[in-house]
Amino acid sequence: MLGRTANNIYWMARYVERAENMARLLASTYHMSLLPASDRNGVRQWEAPIDIVGGRDDFLARHGEVTSANVIHFVALDPDNPNSIRSNIRRARDNARATRQDLTSEVWESLNQSYIDIENLSYPRIVDQGFPEIFDWVKERSHLFRGAIYGTMRRGQAFTFCRLGTFIERADNTARLLSVKWTLLTPNGTKPMAAEDYYRWGSLLRAFAAFKAYREVYSGIIEPRKVAELLVLRADMPRSLTACVSEVARILVNLRRDAPCTRLAEQMQARMRHSRIDSILRSDIRRYLNDFVVRNNELHGKIGHEFMMV
Amino acid sequence: MNGDGGEVRRAYQAYCEWLRSVPPERLSEKHQQADILFRRLGITFAVHGDDDGVERLIPFDVVPRILDPDEWRTVSHGVSQRVRAINAFLDDIYHEQEILKAGRIPSTLVLNNPAFRPEALGLDVPRRVYVHVAGVDVVRVGPDEFYVLEDNCRVPSGVSYMMENRETMMRLFPDLFSQHRVAPVNHYPEVLLRTLRAVAPPGVSDPTIVVLTPGHFNSAYFEHAFLAREMGVELVEGQDLFVDDNTVFMRTTEGPQRVHVIYRRIDDDFIDPLAFNAYSTLGVPGLLSVARNGRVTLANAVGTGIADDKAVYAYVPDMIAFYLGEKPILNNVPTYALRNPDDCAYVLDHLEELVVKEVAGAGGYGMLVGPFSTAEQRSAFRTKILASPESFIAQPTLKLSTCPTLINGELVSRHVDLRPYVLTGETTTAVPGGLTRVALRDGSLVVNSSQGGGTKDTWVLEG
Numbered sequence: 223m224l225g226r227t228a229n230n231i232y233w234m235a236r237y238v239e240r241a242e243n244m245a246r247l248l249a250s251t252y253h254m255s256l257l258p259a260s261d262r263n264g265v266r267q268w269e270a271p272i273d274i275v276g277g278r279d280d281f282l283a284r285h286g287e288v289t290s291a292n293v294i295h296f297v298a299l300d301p302d303n304p305n306s307i308r309s310n311i312r313r314a315r316d317n318a319r320a321t322r323q324d325l326t327s328e329v330w331e332s333l334n335q336s337y338i339d340i341e342n343l344s345y346p347r348i349v350d351q352g353f354p355e356i357f358d359w360v361k362e363r364s365h366l367f368r369g370a371i372y373g374t375m376r377r378g379q380a381f382t383f384c385r386l387g388t389f390i391e392r393a394d395n396t397a398r399l400l401s402v403k404w405t406l407l408t409p410n411g412t413k414p415m416a417a418e419d420y421y422r423w424g425s426l427l428r429a430f431a432a433f434k435a436y437r438e439v440y441s442g443i444i445e446p447r448k449v450a451e452l453l454v455l456r457a458d459m460p461r462s463l464t465a466c467v468s469e470v471a472r473i474l475v476n477l478r479r480d481a482p483c484t485r486l487a488e489q490m491q492a493r494m495r496h497s498r499i500d501s502i503l504r505s506d507i508r509r510y511l512n513d514f515v516v517r518n519n520e521l522h523g524k525i526g527h528e529f530m531m532v
Numbered sequence: 533m534n535g536d537g538g539e540v541r542r543a544y545q546a547y548c549e550w551l552r553s554v555p556p557e558r559l560s561e562k563h564q565q566a567d568i569l570f571r572r573l574g575i576t577f578a579v580h581g582d583d584d585g586v587e588r589l590i591p592f593d594v595v596p597r598i599l600d601p602d603e604w605r606t607v608s609h610g611v612s613q614r615v616r617a618i619n620a621f622l623d624d625i626y627h628e629q630e631i632l633k634a635g636r637i638p639s640t641l642v643l644n645n646p647a648f649r650p651e652a653l654g655l656d657v658p659r660r661v662y663v664h665v666a667g668v669d670v671v672r673v674g675p676d677e678f679y680v681l682e683d684n685c686r687v688p689s690g691v692s693y694m695m696e697n698r699e700t701m702m703r704l705f706p707d708l709f710s711q712h713r714v715a716p717v718n719h720y721p722e723v724l725l726r727t728l729r730a731v732a733p734p735g736v737s738d739p740t741i742v743v744l745t746p747g748h749f750n751s752a753y754f755e756h757a758f759l760a761r762e763m764g765v766e767l768v769e770g771q772d773l774f775v776d777d778n779t780v781f782m783r784t785t786e787g788p789q790r791v792h793v794i795y796r797r798i799d800d801d802f803i804d805p806l807a808f809n810a811y812s813t814l815g816v817p818g819l820l821s822v823a824r825n826g827r828v829t830l831a832n833a834v835g836t837g838i839a840d841d842k843a844v845y846a847y848v849p850d851m852i853a854f855y856l857g858e859k860p861i862l863n864n865v866p867t868y869a870l871r872n873p874d875d876c877a878y879v880l881d882h883l884e885e886l887v888v889k890e891v892a893g894a895g896g897y898g899m900l901v902g903p904f905s906t907a908e909q910r911s912a913f914r915t916k917i918l919a920s921p922e923s924f925i926a927q928p929t930l931k932l933s934t935c936p937t938l939i940n941g942e943l944v945s946r947h948v949d950l951r952p953y954v955l956t957g958e959t960t961t962a963v964p965g966g967l968t969r970v971a972l973r974d975g976s977l978v979v980n981s982s983q984g985g986g987t988k989d990t991w992v993l994e995g
Contacts, residue, residue: 224772225783320748323761331572338571379785529785 223324223379225531230321231380232530235387237314238333238367241307243395244297245360247271250429252353255290257421268293270402275305294353295345298360307360308340326374329367336363386473386525393466393518399429400453401511408446420444427452430461450507451499463514464494470521483524490517535675543600543993546711551943560941562594562704569700591986592697594704597935597948597968601995604715607678607952608962610862611668614683614848615954618839620855622662626652626835636854637847642838646892649800649835651807655824657833658731659957664831665724665795666954667691667967670862672933679863679930681949683848685840686832687797690967690987691953692755695720697989698965713994715964721762723955723963728763728793730957731829739792741765742782744773746798746814756797770798775818780828793829794819800834842891842925843869865930871922879926880917883910886926887977888917901977903929932977935988937970947971949979950990964992 248271255267268288272278275297284302285292300306315337322330339359348356368388375381403426407419423444427433430453439456440448457464471487478484502510535541540548570589599607624630625642632639642648667688669681698717702709725741732739745756747769760767772782773791781788796803802812807820822828838844846867849860868875868886879886883902890898900913917924934945952966968988969979979985 223785224766224768225785226769226772227766228785316748319757321767322757323767335572383785531783 223383225529227321227324228379228383229526229530230317231324232383232387232390232525234314234317234321234333235371235384236391237310237317238364239388239391240305240395241310241314242361242364243392243399244271244275244305244307244310245357245364246429246431247274247399248294248297249354249357249361250425252290252294252357253425253428254422257418266406270406271297274398274402275303277303277305291349294348298348298356299340299343299345308343311336311340311363321380324380326370328370328374332363332366332370336367339363382473382477383529386470389466389469389473390518390522390525392461393463393470394515396430396453396461396463396466397511397514397518400450401508401515403429404446404450404507404511423449430459432459432461435459447499447503450503454502454507454510455494455497455499464491467491467494467518474525478528481524481528483521483528486517486521486524490521541600543598543603543991547596547598547708550708550711556941556943559594559938559943563938565704566592566594566700569703570696590693590981591972592700593937593970593986593988594701595936595938595943596701596708596989596991597950597970598991598993599950600993603672603676604964604992606676606861607670607950608964610678610680610860611666611670611952611954611962612960613852613856613858613861614668614680615663615666615956616960617848617851617855618666618683618685619660619662619956619960621851622833622836622839623657623660624855625838626655626662631851631854634854636850637844641843641847645838645841645844647835647837647841647844649838651820652833652835655834656826658733658826658829661731661956662833662836663839664727664731664833664956666956667951668954669949669951671930671949673930677863679865680848681865682842682845683840684951685836686799688951688953689752689755689797690951690969691720692758693987694953694963694965694967694990695758697967697987701989712991715992715994717963717965720953720963721759723961724759724795725763725765727955727957728795728829728831731831732792733826733829736792740790741793741795742768742773742791744768744770744794744796744798744803744816746770746802750797752797759795770812770814770816773816773819775816775822778822778825778827780816780819780822791828793831795831800837803830803834842867842889843871845925865927868926870917870924870926873921875926876917876921879924880914883913885929887929888913888924888926891923891925899978901929904975904977929977935968935970937972937986937988939972944974946974947977947979948988965990 251267251271265288268290271293272281272288280303281296285296296303296306298307301308303309315333318325318330318333343356371381371384375384407422407426420443423446424433427436427444427449432452436444436449436452439452452459452462454463456462457468459465467487467490471491474481474484474487567589570592621631625632631637632642663685665688667684667690669684670678671681672678695718728741729739741763742765743756743760745753745767747753757767766782768782774781774783780791780794782791798814801809803815804817804819805812805815806817819828820834823830823834846864846869849864852858852860868879870876870879879888883900884905886902888900888902900909932947932949935948936943937946948968948970950966950968952962954960954962968990969981969985970988971977971979972984972986
């Protein structure tokens with residue numbers, strides 16, 4: 223496969239995964255914003271998506287005040303925000319179009335349809351339908367895309383680079399989202415939680431589709447420590463950091479066992495296998511997550527260097 | 533659809549009966565369905581100078597254009613004959629130039645023509661094939677009377693529409709296909725692949741073939757991707773290829789891989805910045821020198837533009853006589869070369885009857901259709917012609933055949949042409965069918981998609 227094609231496909235998958243995670247972030251923030259809270263905290267909630275997406279100055283210049291409506295508009299639909307859901311879907315579709323011959327028609331058509339639909343979506347329409355509708359729609363389109371890849375693509379290089387893109391992006395998103403939300407949800411360190419906090423942690427779990435899993439694994443009240451363990455270290459949680467890194471390492475070992483990117487992925491995986499959540503929390507989980515983002519990005523660079531001639 | 537006496541022509545009889553049994557609104561429904569299908573499949577093209585979004589659908593008409601077996605025999609033999617003669621001509625003018633020595637074609641017309649590539653002189657190509665893929669534009673003006681408008685020998689496009697139109701028609705009207713024996717067209721990529729394999733450099737038994745595209749901003753990008761996918765070969769851009777040690781390589785995830793045959797969809801000018809346009813970023817530096825050494829095959833070869841030059845066109849019947857010793861099967865449209873003062877004077881006196889074309893023009897740009905022109909347009913053209921007469925040719929306005937076409941829910945007749953695709957590898961063949969283009973404006977004779985033309989599925993009935 224051409225290096226450029228591999229790069230295109232890899233980024234196509236990253237953009238779709240990013241769009242899905244933006245939708246998850248907005249859905250969870252929206253869910254939290256429906257809970258009773260002080261106004262100040264309400265506004266801070268809506269700053270989180272902008273912090274994660276980036277482009278704060280651009281947002282303030284064009285949308286002004288931080289309100290739920292403005293943020294949803296900016297993050298979901300704004301065509302001039304390069305990281306909006308709409309922009310991500312457009313870029314994914316552009317990449318797919320540029321490498322169409324390497325995709326099955328199911329994959330291409332699912333993505334092209336998502337693009338057509340979101341291009342026809344206006345802000346008044348999503349207000350009309352209710353915000354959760356659009357968030358669910360994005361998630362569904364992403365599931366369909368991934369399902370089409372999984373169900374129709376030959377287990378060749380196109381498939382492999384799709385999967386690599388998905389897990390590298392997902393790891394990045396999980397780490398960033400957890401880092402920002404952690405700050406928001408534990409303002410005073412380990413102070414005992416108030417009743418409303420349980421709901422907030424609950425909707426954070428929902429953002430990672432992990433609410434049900436939490437109940438299965440821990441069968442008890444929601445504690446930040448366990449949430450962190452679930453989303454960072456549990457290998458059986460599809461959106462956890464460990465799960466993503468393990469997938470990446472497994473794919474790379476099959477692809478090229480002795481490449482520098484493969485060694486790095488295996489190192490990351492080994493380190494996580496021996497980590498304990500208590501020691502991570504003791505030494506500051508936000509620093510841990512930020513380090514992870516840096517390391518994950520290094521891995522991304524090495525993959526590009528090894529296979530895509532970039 | 534109807535003959536001169538108003539009777540339904542043989543090829544259309546079964547279709548016509550079917551049409552009578554179908555309520556008119558059903559056709560309109562199908563028309564809308566086709567639109568949705570095309571959009572979903574992403575079959576779009578880009579229009580030059582169009583700002584509101586780069587992607588458009590070429591309007592597709594749901595009424596097929598039908599040819600009976602005899603008509604197709606004439607057309608396919610005729611276009612194959614032209615392409616055989618053109619390949620012989622190209623081999624000749626880039627080597628011994630016998631036809632020029634014999635005085636059958638004026639030397640200056642060929643040698644001073646910007647489309648003539650001195651870089652290709654003495655370059656030997658496998659099987660002496662220069663034009664592997666040609667799209668010959670043909671029109672019907674009377675029963676069994678066909679004229680060739682132009683022989684597209686550089687990088688003819690549109691073949692993906694031939695296949696997608698068929699695909700769409702089969703989805704929309706399965707019942708029609710059980711009533712008609714329509715010759716299939718969807719094996720085209722297979723034939724193309726066989727053609728390209730047949731012209732691999734000497735000694736290469738299992739060649740690596742690629743499709744070279746200018747990139748996804750090109751108006752025909754969809755087609756490049758389509759053909760690569762259907763043939764199961766890589767679709768590459770210039771940046772994916774490089775030349776090292778007299779060999780062309782592509783950059784892959786496994787490292788460099790040698791390439792033997794390049795089906796290129798980039799014009800000569802842009803294909804190698806070392807040989808041609810130095811500012812081109814689309815091509816591959818050093819590509820031509822590898823081709824000269826016979827280590828890579830370009831399809832079509834470099835320098836084929838001279839054969840479809842609008843002034844050289846007039847001599848294709850002479851080529852057929854000179855190289856093949858045959859009589860031309862298809863007619864040439866009488867052509868006035870305005871570089872010739874007598875022709876020029878005649879044309880200037882008869883602008884309102886003639887079609888005037890820029891020699892270097894393509895896609896229906898830079899063209900005057902006399903009978904449909906305004907006085908201002910004619911006077912503007914007059915000025916341009918007087919400034920450089922050698923840049924123009926003129927032809928009589930042909931009475932193109934028409935075909936029923938659905939416009940705003942009603943069937944009306946519109947002018948059509950036909951572009952069959954002719955492939956040359958081991959042999960020369962035309963895939964039964966082609967791209968029918970239809971002028972959607974009432975009375976218009978210009979069928980180019982860039983000028984508001986649409987397409988139809990083309991049915992060749994099997995005898």
